[in-house]
Amino acid sequence: MEKKRILIIEDENAIAEILEFNLRKNSYECVRVDSGEKALALLDNGESFDLILLDLMLAGMDGTDFCRIYRSSPRFKQVPIIMLTARSEEGDIVGGLEFGADDYMTKPFSPRVLLARIRAQLRAEGRSSVPERKIFLHGIELDSDFHEAKVFGKSIDLTANEFGVLEMFMRSPGKVFTRDAIIRNLHGDGYPVTDRAVDVTIVNLRKKLGTNSSLIETVRGVGYRFIRA
DSSP: OOOOEEEEEOSOHHHHHHHHHHHHHTTOEEEEESSHHHHHHHHHTTOOOSEEEEESSOSSSOHHHHHHHHHHOTTSOOOOEEEEESOOOHHHHHHHHHTTOSEEEESSOOHHHHHHHHHHHHHHHHHTTOSSOEEEETTEEEETTTTEEEETTEEEOOOHHHHHHHHHHHHSTTOOEEHHHHHHHHHOTTOOOOHHHHHHHHHHHHHHHGGGGGGEEEETTTEEEEOOO
């Protein structure tokens, strides 16, 4: 089986070395850079990765700026981003997710927990690669083979979590999903994600759907659903 490639964007050398050591020990390939600018240059040169570990507080371009540029660029293959930072306030976490991070871990962190988060994100990404997974509903087209989403024929860029949520909704129109059910479907049981993180994903997904945003309905006190066909 081909090894998964992970891009580490971290300007603290000691932390970057620990990350690389633990990832390589668990059979991942790694590339390390110490700035968002160097990471974008790698991606511009055609380097491809399966996941990105991104420090929030970088010199020069910070993590949120990198996320914003990366997520908005059609040049780059979109893969999960796990943001790493010493900031633990809810506003920082929500901000990171709003700019396109799929997950968020605060420093200091347990290498074992980080590896579990990485595996969960790669599993979620892998579920979008099962053959014959095309869906078309209410003008929205999903192609899980190529992780492509279109609204009335126009491509939209979705994060791995956004794609997973939309696919889950579209496969069960009318079904109400609680926030816990959404987390379990994306990451499995026991995954430490807050309800607020799910709400942020839904908000961002609605924005990207534009005039189709109303297809995702809020069921007060319960969760969310995609309207029936």
